[in-house]
Each structure stands twice: as C-alpha cells, then as structure tokens.
Amino acid sequence: MRIAVTGMTGRFGRLLAQALHRKYALVGIDRRAWTTRPVDVEMHQVDIRRQRCEDVFRGGGFDAVVHLNVMHDPRASSEEHHTFNIRGTTRVMDYCVRHRIPKLVLLSSANVYGPRPENPQFLTEDAPLMGGTRFSEIRDLIALDMCGQSFFWKHPDVETIILRPVHILGAVKNAPSNYLRLEKIPRLAGFDPMIQVVHELDVVRAIEAALLPGVRGVFNVAGCEPVPLSDLIRRTGAEIIDFPHFLAEPVLEQLWRMRLTSFPAPEVDHLRYVCMVDDAPFRERTGYAPAHDLDRTMAHLALSRLAELR
Amino acid sequence: MDAARLNAERRVPDSVIDRIDRLKAELGDRPTDDFGFDPESIKPIAPALHWLYRHYFRVEASGLQGLPTGRVLFISNHSGQIPLDGMMIGCALLFEGAPPRAVRSMVERWVPTLPFVSTFFARLGQVLGTPENCRTLLEQGHPILVFPEGVRGINKTYDKAYELQAFGHGFMRLALETRTPIVPVAVVGAEEQYPALWNARPLARALGLPAAPVTPLFPLLGPLGLLPLPVKYRIRFGEPLWFDGDPHDDEARLGDKVSVVRDAIDAMLQEGLENRGHVFW
Numbered sequence: 029m030r031i032a033v034t035g036m037t038g039r040f041g042r043l044l045a046q047a048l049h050r051k052y053a054l055v056g057i058d059r060r061a062w063t064t065r066p067v068d069v070e071m072h073q074v075d076i077r078r079q080r081c082e083d084v085f086r087g088g089g090f091d092a093v094v095h096l097n098v099m100h101d102p103r104a105s106s107e108e109h110h111t112f113n114i115r116g117t118t119r120v121m122d123y124c125v126r127h128r129i130p131k132l133v134l135l136s137s138a139n140v141y142g143p144r145p146e147n148p149q150f151l152t153e154d155a156p157l158m159g160g161t162r163f164s165e166i167r168d169l170i171a172l173d174m175c176g177q178s179f180f181w182k183h184p185d186v187e188t189i190i191l192r193p194v195h196i197l198g199a200v201k202n203a204p205s206n207y208l209r210l211e212k213i214p215r216l217a218g219f220d221p222m223i224q225v226v227h228e229l230d231v232v233r234a235i236e237a238a239l240l241p242g243v244r245g246v247f248n249v250a251g252c253e254p255v256p257l258s259d260l261i262r263r264t265g266a267e268i269i270d271f272p273h274f275l276a277e278p279v280l281e282q283l284w285r286m287r288l289t290s291f292p293a294p295e296v297d298h299l300r301y302v303c304m305v306d307d308a309p310f311r312e313r314t315g316y317a318p319a320h321d322l323d324r325t326m327a328h329l330a331l332s333r334l335a336e337l338r
Numbered sequence: 339m340d341a342a343r344l345n346a347e348r349r350v351p352d353s354v355i356d357r358i359d360r361l362k363a364e365l366g367d368r369p370t371d372d373f374g375f376d377p378e379s380i381k382p383i384a385p386a387l388h389w390l391y392r393h394y395f396r397v398e399a400s401g402l403q404g405l406p407t408g409r410v411l412f413i414s415n416h417s418g419q420i421p422l423d424g425m426m427i428g429c430a431l432l433f434e435g436a437p438p439r440a441v442r443s444m445v446e447r448w449v450p451t452l453p454f455v456s457t458f459f460a461r462l463g464q465v466l467g468t469p470e471n472c473r474t475l476l477e478q479g480h481p482i483l484v485f486p487e488g489v490r491g492i493n494k495t496y497d498k499a500y501e502l503q504a505f506g507h508g509f510m511r512l513a514l515e516t517r518t519p520i521v522p523v524a525v526v527g528a529e530e531q532y533p534a535l536w537n538a539r540p541l542a543r544a545l546g547l548p549a550a551p552v553t554p555l556f557p558l559l560g561p562l563g564l565l566p567l568p569v570k571y572r573i574r575f576g577e578p579l580w581f582d583g584d585p586h587d588d589e590a591r592l593g594d595k596v597s598v599v600r601d602a603i604d605a606m607l608q609e610g611l612e613n614r615g616h617v618f619w
Binding site: 145146147148149150152216217218219220221222253254255256259272273301302306 | 370373374447450451454455456465466468470
C-alpha cells in the first residue's frame with residue numbers, strides 16, 4: 029500500500045512515519061525538510077498549496093492520503109493559519125479526486141465540540157461542533173472538519189475518514205502535552221472535570237485502522253479511561269497551583285499578549301468543563317482498541333519531558 | 339488516611355463504611371467512574387447524612403427487599419422546597435439497600451459552572467441532567483432517581499400538599515428505550531418540613547431563585563426559620579413496573595404509561611398518609 033502523508037515533517041508526522049514505514053510505502057510531502065528520515069521514506073519538499081505539488085500526486089499511484097498538513101500554531105496570524113489549513117485541505121481533496129486516490133484520512137480533534145457546561149459526559153459524532161463559540165482559533169479546524177463532511181457528499185467514490193481524537197499526549201507539542209509537562213501546573217480552583225487522553229502512538233494506530241478498505245465516515249477516538257483532571261496532574265508528580273477561575277482567563281490573556289505563555293486564554297475552559305467523546309462506532313467498525321493505558325501514556329509523557337529538559 | 343477522616347468515620351456505624359467500601363471496590367483501581375463519582379467522597383459527610391437519616395428525620399423505609407439489581411429508574415414524588423427527599427432516598431438505598439446502591443440523580447445545567455459545587459456533586463454521583471447521560475448511566479447498569487414533577491412538585495405551597503403535579507414524560511421514553519424497570523417511590527413527611535404558605539414569586543425572580551417560600555417560621559424567625567422541621571420521613575418503594583412500546587410514540591400514548599406510574603405513587607402516598615399516626619413521630 030502506497031500512502032502519501034502531508035505534513036510529515038511535523039512531530040506527529042515523523043512519529044507516524046517511524047511507526048509505519050516498514051509496513052507501508054510512505055511518501056512524505058512537506059515544505060520543511062526532514063533529513064534524518066528513515067531511508068525507505070520518500071520525501072518531497074514542496075508547499076502543499078503550490079501547483080508543483082500536484083506532480084507528486086499525478087505520478088504517485090497512491091492508495092491513500094493521510095492529511096496531517098494542518099497548522100496548530102496559535103501564534104501564527106489567523107490569515108496565514110486559514111489559508112494554510114483550508115486552502116491546503118481543499119487542494120489535497122482536489123488531488124484525490126483528479127488522480128483517483130481511493131482514500132483520504134483527515135485528522136480533526138475532539139476539541140471541535142468544545143468544552144461546555146451543557147455537554148453530555150460522552151459526545152457522539154453527531155453532536156454540534158461548538159468549539160468555536162469561545163475559542164475562535166479552533167474555527168479553522170472546525171472548517172476543515174466541515175470541508176471533509178461536505179466532501180463525503182460531493183465525492184462518494186473517495187473513502188473519506190475524519191478522525192476526532194481526544195487530547196493527544198506524548199512528545200508532540202500541543203496544549204495538553206505542554207500543560208502536563210509544566211513543573212507547576214495551574215488549575216482552576218474548585219473545578220475538576222473528567223478528562224480523556226490518548227497516547228500519540230494510539231492515534232497512529234487509529235489512522236492505520238482507518239486505512240482498512242471500506243471504512244468511511246466521522247469517528248471519535250478516545251484513548252484511556254476517563255479520569256479527573258486532578259488525577260492526571262497527580263500522575264505527573266507536578267505541584268498543583270489553584271487559581272480562581274474568574275482571574276485565570278484575564279491573567280492568561282495578559283500573559284499571552286506579553287508572549288509569556290503559549291496557552292491561549294479561552295483554552296482554560298478545558299480545565300473547567302467536560303469535553304469527552306464516545307468512540308464506540310470507531311471501535312466497532314474497525315476493531316481499534318488503544319494499546320496504551322493511562323500509566324503507560326503518562327510514563328511516555330514523563331519521558332518526553334525529560335528529553336526536553338536535556 | 340488522615341486523622342479527621344478517621345474521626346469522622348467513628349461517628350457512623352461500621353456497616354455504613356463497609357457499604358461505601360463495597361461501592362468503591364466495584365470501581366477497581368480507577369479513582370472515579372466515568373462521571374467522576376467516587377464513593378470514598380461520601381465518607382466525610384456520612385456522619386451528617388447518617389444523623390439526618392436516623393435521628394433528625396428518623397426515616398422509615400419499606401419495600402427495599404426484592405428491588406431489581408442493575409439498571410433501574412426510581413420515580414418519586416417531590417416535595418419540601420429543598421431536595422432533602424432525594425438525599426433521604428439515596429441514604430435509604432445506601433444504608434439499607436441489599437446490596438447497597440449509589441443512586442444517581444440529575445443536576446441542573448448551571449451546576450457545572452459553579453466552582454467546588456460542581457466537583458462536590460460529581461464526586462457524590464450527581465450527573466448533569468441530559469437524556470444522553472441518563473442513557474449512558476442506565477446502559478452501564480446504574481440506578482437513577484428521577485422526580486418527574488421537577489420544580490412544580492418541590493416548590494408547591496402547603497395547600498397542595500400530597501397532590502401530585504403534572505409528570506414529565508422523559509423518564510418513560512428512557513425506560514422504553516433502554517428496557518429499564520421503573521420502581522415507584524412515595525415519600526411521606528417531606529411536605530411538612532417547610533410548609534410553604536406563599537411563594538413570593540417577584541422576590542424569587544429578583545433573586546434568580548426557582549421559588550421564595552414563606553413558611554410559618556421563615557422569615558419570621560430569621561435564619562433559625564431556615565431549619566427544616568424535624569418531621570418523620572416515611573419512604574415506600576413499590577413493586578417494579580415494566581413497560582413495553584415505542585419510545586418515540588406520541589405524547590398521549592406515552593402519557594397513558596406515565597399515568598400508570600403516577601397512579602402507583604399516588605396510591606402509595608394515600609396509603610402512607612392514612613397509616614401515619616403523626617407528622618412528627
């Protein structure tokens with residue numbers, strides 16, 4: 029099976045390549061170079077939005093595209109973010125149609141539902157995507173998710189899969205991993221929502237499961253059993269600092285403006301409200317089950333923290 | 339275990355602690371269940387609950403034998419201005435149920451926005467009241483307590499005591515969908531804990547409260563009037579009822595099934611009222 033992976037040079041892309049390169053013929057497409065990649069991974073250094081990129085798809089003979097070329101940098105300008113993510117995704121969709129690639133895997137996130145006080149404990153795939161009501165930076169990801177959904181209708185011949193994993197933990201640089209790698213972890217006093225996390229390699233396994241022929245649709249991906257946020261923090265061994273919730277957001281907003289933090293202020297809602305998913309349809313459809321329990325996931329996160337300190 | 343907690347535990351019979359430990363054991367090594375319930379969190383308040391149950395309201399619970407195990411919907415009348423009736427039903431099932439059970443009840447949508455309160459309720463097994471959450475709980479085999487009268491029941495004035503108000507239909511839809519038995523529950527006594535003479539609606543609206551009851555003692559006696567009267571609670575658990583049918587049936591046909599439950603509760607209420615000698619003992 030020959031698979032194109034866009035955005036392979038990103039942390040998650042590299043992880044995916046290292047995990048799957050022996051099983052599949054992987055072709056990376058990224059504007060950034062990756063010189064230390066496994067020798068059997070073919071790499072094209074090209075911006076996904078450029079015309080030149082189509083040549084890779086034209087002669088590629090791909091059986092599937094895994095689209096990871098999504099920018100999650102909250103510091104990037106919203107215009108850059110938007111054109112990169114939305115233009116990039118629609119281009120990839122066009123390529124799939126024009127060059128008859130039978131499968132497209134998109135990586136969305138359970139954050140598109142948004143942490144909200146009225147959320148049921150486990151959201152299903154048909155829950156409305158309300159993540160953008162308070163946190164505008166996630167609108168890109170919601171738009172991308174929606175693009176994928178309309179693509180289902182327009183091109184039923186391409187098997188499209190949208191995966192919505194919960195908070196991914198590991199060596200990746202994302203808000204939940206960065207948060208749990210802190211030495212002193214701030215928390216909102218009196219709030220202790222239930223949280224689901226998933227090991228980064230389990231997300232790779234979910235993507236692999238999505239490659240099964242015949243699988244299509246939108247799927248939540250939950251990892252370990254849910255635990256209270258306080259339990260998650262306790263497992264990191266970090267010190268907890270409680271902040272009153274009404275102060276946390278304005279303070280964080282100031283810190284953000286002064287470039288003293290990498291956490292956008294509206295994300296504190298994840299420390300306050302539940303945003304968990306039910307992934308029974310994905311498990312039933314593909315037989316997927318996470319291989320890492322919470323202990324292993326947290327141990328892996330601790331290792332990534334050590335690596336960073338070094 | 340810290341000293342304060344040990345001390346607290348001595349003020350309740352060992353059997354209560356054993357019962358809580360049994361619930362905890364069902365969780366295995368998880369800190370809480372999927373909804374954040376941790377039976378261990380009941381222990382610090384167990385002395386207070388036990389005192390209220392045994393000594394203040396002197397609860398007499400009947401019909402606890404032969405209740406269905408696994409998923410079940412307890413449907414009860416609702417009264418007494420503050421939901422002590424729910425608390426006492428929960429206590430009855432925990433202290434006297436065989437096996438001990440932690441009944442889950444539903445909280446309002448604004449509860450998750452409150453610091454401390456949201457966590458406290460979640461640890462005690464209270465869950466945000468959405469149909470999805472009820473379904474999940476029932477599918478996981480938990481018992482749920484529902485007051486289908488809602489605020490109409492709890493905030494009524496004393497002239498309507500023991501008159502069942504209109505029942506919502508949501509519980510019946512859930513029961514049909516998940517094939518869950520319904521156990522009707524009648525609480526006699528809670529009506530008299532705060533006999534409301536008048537509900538000061540404009541004041542309630544101004545304060546953003548569901549109701550502002552005026553009782554013979556409140557606000558006359560000031561904060562002292564806020565204490566519930568030491569009435570005697572009588573809680574009767576009825577025979578389980580099973581229903582069949584389409585959960586998406588029209589309201590009228592669901593209503594017929596709901597009436598069966600409502601009539602069962604009403605019959606138990608009337609019987610309980612006839613048989614009780616006195617409101618306070």
